[in-house]
Amino acid sequence: MMESGESVYALIPPAVETKQRPPIYRSLQPGEVDPSQFEMGCGTVKKAATFGPPRGTLKPSTNTYLRKHSKEPALPDPGPLSQTKAKLKPDLPKDRPIMGLVSAKNFVTANAIENILASPKKLKDAPPLATQKKDYGKVPGYLTKVKDQVKREKEHIEHLTQKMMHDGASDGIRHMSEEERQELIVGLKQKWQRINEAYQKMSFTLDTGTKKAKKEQYEAELAQIEKDIETLSRRVVLVAEEPTTRMESLRLR
Amino acid sequence: MAEDLRLDSVIGIGGGVPNGLLLHPDGSTLIYPLGSTVIIRPKGDARRQEFLQGHTDKVACIAVSKSGRYLASGQVTHMGFNADIIIWDFETRQMVHRMALHKVKVQALCFSHDDRYLASLGGEDDGNLVVWNVELGQAICGSPTANDFVLTVQFFHNDSTRLVTGGNYNLNVWEFDEANRKVRPAECHLGLQKRVCQSMVVDERDEFVYVGTKTGDVLQVSLGPKLFKQSGPKPFIGQGVSCLIQLPGGDTLVAGGGDGSITLLRAATLKAACSLQLNGGAVTSVVLSEGPARDGSFLLYAGTARCNVYLVRFDARDNKLTSTQVQSCHHEKITDVCFPANYGDVFATCSLNEIRIWHAAECRELLRIQVSAKMPDVECLCIAFMEDGKSVISGWSDGKIRAFGPQSGKLLYTITDAHVAGVTAIVGTSDSTKIVSGGKEGQVRVWRIGQESQTLISSMKEHKGPVNAIQVRRNDSEAVSASSDGSCIIWDLARFVRNNSLFASTFFKAILYHPDESQLLTTGTDRKITYWDAYDGQVIRNIEGSKSAEINALAISADGEAVASGGADKEVKLWGYDEGHCFAVGRGHSGAVLKVKISPDLRKVVSVGEEGAILIWDYISPRSLSAPRD
Numbered sequence: 001m002m003e004s005g006e007s008v009y010a011l012i013p014p015a016v017e018t019k020q021r022p023p024i025y026r027s028l029q030p031g032e033v034d035p036s037q038f039e040m041g042c043g044t045v046k047k048a049a050t051f052g053p054p055r056g057t058l059k060p061s062t063n064t065y066l067r068k069h070s071k072e073p074a075l076p077d078p079g080p081l082s083q084t085k086a087k088l089k090p091d092l093p094k095d096r097p098i099m100g101l102v103s104a105k106n107f108v109t110a111n112a113i114e115n116i117l118a119s120p121k122k123l124k125d126a127p128p129l130a131t132q133k134k135d136y137g138k139v140p141g142y143l144t145k146v147k148d149q150v151k152r153e154k155e156h157i158e159h160l161t162q163k164m165m166h167d168g169a170s171d172g173i174r175h176m177s178e179e180e181r182q183e184l185i186v187g188l189k190q191k192w193q194r195i196n197e198a199y200q201k202m203s204f205t206l207d208t209g210t211k212k213a214k215k216e217q218y219e220a221e222l223a224q225i226e227k228d229i230e231t232l233s234r235r236v237v238l239v240a241e242e243p244t245t246r247m248e249s250l251r252l253r
Numbered sequence: 254m255a256e257d258l259r260l261d262s263v264i265g266i267g268g269g270v271p272n273g274l275l276l277h278p279d280g281s282t283l284i285y286p287l288g289s290t291v292i293i294r295p296k297g298d299a300r301r302q303e304f305l306q307g308h309t310d311k312v313a314c315i316a317v318s319k320s321g322r323y324l325a326s327g328q329v330t331h332m333g334f335n336a337d338i339i340i341w342d343f344e345t346r347q348m349v350h351r352m353a354l355h356k357v358k359v360q361a362l363c364f365s366h367d368d369r370y371l372a373s374l375g376g377e378d379d380g381n382l383v384v385w386n387v388e389l390g391q392a393i394c395g396s397p398t399a400n401d402f403v404l405t406v407q408f409f410h411n412d413s414t415r416l417v418t419g420g421n422y423n424l425n426v427w428e429f430d431e432a433n434r435k436v437r438p439a440e441c442h443l444g445l446q447k448r449v450c451q452s453m454v455v456d457e458r459d460e461f462v463y464v465g466t467k468t469g470d471v472l473q474v475s476l477g478p479k480l481f482k483q484s485g486p487k488p489f490i491g492q493g494v495s496c497l498i499q500l501p502g503g504d505t506l507v508a509g510g511g512d513g514s515i516t517l518l519r520a521a522t523l524k525a526a527c528s529l530q531l532n533g534g535a536v537t538s539v540v541l542s543e544g545p546a547r548d549g550s551f552l553l554y555a556g557t558a559r560c561n562v563y564l565v566r567f568d569a570r571d572n573k574l575t576s577t578q579v580q581s582c583h584h585e586k587i588t589d590v591c592f593p594a595n596y597g598d599v600f601a602t603c604s605l606n607e608i609r610i611w612h613a614a615e616c617r618e619l620l621r622i623q624v625s626a627k628m629p630d631v632e633c634l635c636i637a638f639m640e641d642g643k644s645v646i647s648g649w650s651d652g653k654i655r656a657f658g659p660q661s662g663k664l665l666y667t668i669t670d671a672h673v674a675g676v677t678a679i680v681g682t683s684d685s686t687k688i689v690s691g692g693k694e695g696q697v698r699v700w701r702i703g704q705e706s707q708t709l710i711s712s713m714k715e716h717k718g719p720v721n722a723i724q725v726r727r728n729d730s731e732a733v734s735a736s737s738d739g740s741c742i743i744w745d746l747a748r749f750v751r752n753n754s755l756f757a758s759t760f761f762k763a764i765l766y767h768p769d770e771s772q773l774l775t776t777g778t779d780r781k782i783t784y785w786d787a788y789d790g791q792v793i794r795n796i797e798g799s800k801s802a803e804i805n806a807l808a809i810s811a812d813g814e815a816v817a818s819g820g821a822d823k824e825v826k827l828w829g830y831d832e833g834h835c836f837a838v839g840r841g842h843s844g845a846v847l848k849v850k851i852s853p854d855l856r857k858v859v860s861v862g863e864e865g866a867i868l869i870w871d872y873i874s875p876r877s878l879s880a881p882r883d
Contacts (some may be wrong), residue, residue, distance in 0.1 A: 001641070001657065001684075001685050001686050001702065001703070001704065002639070002643060002644055002665060002666070002685070002702050003643065003704060003705060004643045004644050004658045004659075004663075004665050004701070005379070005658075006643060006644075006658040006660040006661060007641075007642045007643055007658050007659065007660070008593045008596070008599060008610075008638055008642040008643075008645070008659035008660075009596055009642045009659065011595065011599055011610065011620070011659055011660055012599060012612060012619070083876075083877060085878075086876070086878050088878070091648055113685075150334075188377055
């Protein structure tokens, strides 16, 4: 417990109570009237104060008997409700619906007459009969078209196979003619001469990698040409063209 | 179904609104905004308030017409929406027109001298000047203002078709042509001066406009040739001239500074005659109350950004300004409110950096407790009176529990490091020897409060989220705590262990015992008010407390008949405990309701909100829905 010596309850200083002085006394009797002309309570003697009620007055009456509930406290009339019930739903509608209204119409007969007199409905855009169509019972055009196309393709393939069979009878190998052979040999020799010249003119020292590579390339080329010339110098030279390349070219076309 | 709760009075003023404090031309009525409400009250009586409610968000500017017949108020709204301007009839306090053209914010409003036109400026995101016909409530013409945004607008005193606007590096005189629906600007030449115009006043003969700038000087610009004439005072007024008025007669200007100073300037030379430093942040509005008398003395009201209103008196004989504070309230969100046990005449509220104790009947501040200015950001999160009334205990965001004397406001003791991240809930036991506190980190701790020392008795670590509310049973045997982790725990205060726990998928915001302590009430972000059995922790009943937003606060009347709730839907609702029906709704807050309390004498309901207002409502006891019993 912390005793701070303060209190929040003393924060508002209590209101200083000023004592209400009673109003100054003023006599109800006007001061200028002489009190001796008033009885001042002396002359008011009650009836029957000395000898009791007059004889016969205490006789019970048949009208003044004790009535039922007469001693119960009379309650005041109940006023309006102090706590009214809040309305959760709206009131029921006040106006009564008219009951017992019956129509005199005979619905069965009326319906029958209406239907008898009604004209039949017309169907809009009824589909025509299949048998009435122009191409009824005929083979559809598209079927003929497709058949033709299939047939043409088949023929084309047949044609190609025939052609290939014919061309490939000698397996694409033929004799090289004498003129062609001589021509090739002369050409190769000229080429050999040209390369050899360049080879012979190279410097003697092979001090760089480029020179070395160059020399090796020349030597390889010369060797290849010599080998080719030797091949062409045989008595019979056969030339074979690769059949696969032909097939490829056909297909591509 | 539910009736309206009568708003008795409001403690609060929107101090941050520039020129928000107005005096009606009748000279006896003050007008000021508070959140989304505009309050009208007589000068001398802070209790007799009337409220103009119609805005949906914070009021950003208000203006009263020269004859006093109309009042206009403009508001802020969300990005991309139109902000409303409302014109009110002052006599009947009724809304006359609601007009929306500006986006996001209405920056400033001004009536023309003959009440026929109203000029409005849009905020930074809008940047338009619109002139309205006040009678019809229709826009006459509008124009985008300068390249930069504008802050203030003033009509001429003798010409209702000309007006001046000032803003970020611009000052323009506009002339509008009602027949052709055009408004045309003419730029004022300030020479080399580059100024942000924050406030301005046009003199009575329409010769000059005096412009208060963010730099802190006042410029005198002639309205004829639109040329800069002179500036002053030297040295500048600190942190800019936030408001400026000219006294009748025209030879004196009064400037309110951003540093909280009030400076008298001679209009002819713009030299400072005298000044006064007020203590309450920037002076945002200055209005003349009385005067000037024959010798030049006058009275004026000054409103500051920290929501203080001062009556400033200028004594011409001594050439001195003196001030008295006439109204004050919290300027930040109010985090808690509490009454002393069984005593409804005073209540305490807490906010950033301060605690205030109020006289409930007179709405008067009795005591202000401020922690030192060295810690400007420390926030008081919870507050309670000890049962014996001898101390005010409070939990702070720096993790300390501080206790103050309720009469002197003296710091009695501090418990340092009570909770690491901040003390979010605090309550004293009924014998006033212990405090039960809850922290942001989720611990519930019990402290012994001795005459000389305070010691930790037990630390109970079960919650995983911040503890938002704690209540102790009257016989101090048990305490309940509500946490944001979705659990409430009933603690045994003899053994310091958990007795029972309640779970729901919500952030529990409030928990309390019914006065007979057989049932518990909780609420939270699931918008439900839930009744629990206090013995076995079973749910008894679920009421939908709000259709739209979370509920932050619950309070129960001392007789257990009514429950008050307040939440982010800005409404205070009263519920019958037995029937669980909402029988009264109080609308008036303009921010989320953070705490609500019913006074122990069952006369008032006090609610505090995020906008910094304390609203005091008349309590009404529940009206039953069922038929009266025979």
